[in-house]
Amino acid sequence: MDKVFVAGCGMTRFGKREEPLSELVFEAAKMAQEDSGMEDFDAVYAGSMNPEELTDDGNISTVFTDRLGMQKPSLRIETASSTGAGVFHCAFFAVASGFYKNVMVVGGEKMTHIPTPKTTQIMARVISPIERVYGATMPSLAALVTRRYMHEFGLDRETLGLVAVKNHHNGSFNEYAHFQKEISLKKVLESRMVSDPLRLYDCAPISDGACACVLTSNKKDVRVSGLGHATDTLSLLHRDSLTGFSATQEAAKKAYSMAKIGPLDVDLAEVHDAFTSFEIIDCEDLGFFKKGEGGKALKGGITALEGDLPINPSGGLKARGHPVGASGLAQIVEIYWHLKKMAKKRQVDMAKIGLSQSIGGFANNNLVTILEAC
């Protein structure tokens, strides 16, 4: 089961794209195919969160195989905003079972052509109806969590803003990022309020983009060594804690156990920073820092590109962008590039073990994936 390798990866530039979704997926898949050096695939596993409403596409897995010119078995997998990781895990099982040898995994979403209020409405579908009925949106629930975290652990507004500053800095080295420019802390703190205390620059943008990844049972340089997946209650109000996500904690535990490592063995990580506070919470849920100490680690430079444990070297969802069906896979692609020493200006030295963590819905369908150079 533990002999599944990544043979190649691809990604489009994230941001505002004019091409149709299937064209973006084609671009990413072609890059992954060329990177893998392989010509033929047994199946196409496709991740997309809501192509029906966003791009008027049904039957999306066949839409993709059609554009790819690969009439291969194909399914679509969806786990809300962690879809890109969900499809990777499903494809892993198909290869690990021995049923398929080589699988092309793709994930993509096209969102920027829709007016933001409409997108927000579509995305709010992932929220529990008993919370949605009161007007809850993703940012408003995230604001609630952030405020509670600030209260419990004394995190100040400035430190929160440093997540965005760090991730935009990293994104400035990433040719695939939605935002490839630095921002100042002042700019974050002066950006317009979205949901108090979260401001515009605390939130990942709405983006278009696609990713691809070839999984194979043939030995390659990068092995998939750990997988973990867990759900949580749909409603936030049914949870014991607001300041940590148990679905991440549980998924991490499983992934570490499978990979036979602990959090201290991880050389770099891509985490789900849909909101700045989430990066701090994610790092604690993953066991990188003690509860309440994520902000201090950030301030101390530990999570910087040159720090002991670089977090979101790609720029994260915050700067690379967040096409919901692609993000989870984009994180995995970023880890792969570092392990293969292909990350160019943002290369993390001596990277041997990388982890990615994706949040689905309001942190109730989370996945952790660990890759190892071998």
Added chain:
Amino acid sequence: MDKVFVAGCGMTRFGKREEPLSELVFEAAKMAQEDSGMEDFDAVYAGSMNPEELTDDGNISTVFTDRLGMQKPSLRIETASSTGAGVFHCAFFAVASGFYKNVMVVGGEKMTHIPTPKTTQIMARVISPIERVYGATMPSLAALVTRRYMHEFGLDRETLGLVAVKNHHNGSFNEYAHFQKEISLKKVLESRMVSDPLRLYDCAPISDGACACVLTSNKKDVRVSGLGHATDTLSLLHRDSLTGFSATQEAAKKAYSMAKIGPLDVDLAEVHDAFTSFEIIDCEDLGFFKKGEGGKALKGGITALEGDLPINPSGGLKARGHPVGASGLAQIVEIYWHLKKMAKKRQVDMAKIGLSQSIGGFANNNLVTILEAC
């Protein structure tokens, strides 16, 4: 890889249901859980085609785990109208890989509360945009295929109607069927025209319903012995033939090869009769009868409940109903019941090997599943 068993199954009555989708899924899952005698599951695999638009539910796999009270890893799988089979295949891989021992597979859709023109519009999303733009709908494309088949193979209108008569007869013995009453050939031929030559009684109804199935690596009475999956071009106009579906032919070939059997070894089959002509085409694609001879076999009673090869003992999509995310799994559940001798009044005697075949979109994402009593 070939040691995956079905431990239990469940199904709601299909038809017009008042309960929310998650409630239907709960009902089916509870029945499957009780049938399996198992208490705990490692994951929940969920199939639903378009809950976002049909029932305003996003993040559906977490919605289901929440209602089931199982905070387990959960993903949603979708392959248009073959979704129920797609999710079964994905769950198979997860068990076959050794990653999970016991997986609860669910599939459901709620559709009847939406006005039919709106549902037709939502379902038409699965059609290629280059055909959709001319107003193509599922029934209109099916009518084109049917007319061509009648022309090429001399199938007459009356024989086509006999598919509906047979399947309603079978459905009259099925307490879970949407339509549990017989219909006459006259009634079929006099029903209103939907798309010439297809009349209302040639088309599967819009239904609500859910199914569930427990897959396990522990030895049980029913083994999953064959799986096959194939896609085809999105557009009908890009295909060589209108009178056969290559995605079914290819999926069947793979499934037979895996199960080490041929079509003559199959004791009963559930096939995707979304339209009466599809049942005839499906049977030929599966190799049960020579090309063009499916109508003759039907007229000769071979596919009747008491015939040599009963087709759609459940009543098929035509009479059991067609909640799109459930149908593919409902077919598998029906086969399981026959192999376990639990099919009551419609029990097929001496059933040892059963096959189910599902069509996704306009026959471009098709799956074949073979179960064996052991």
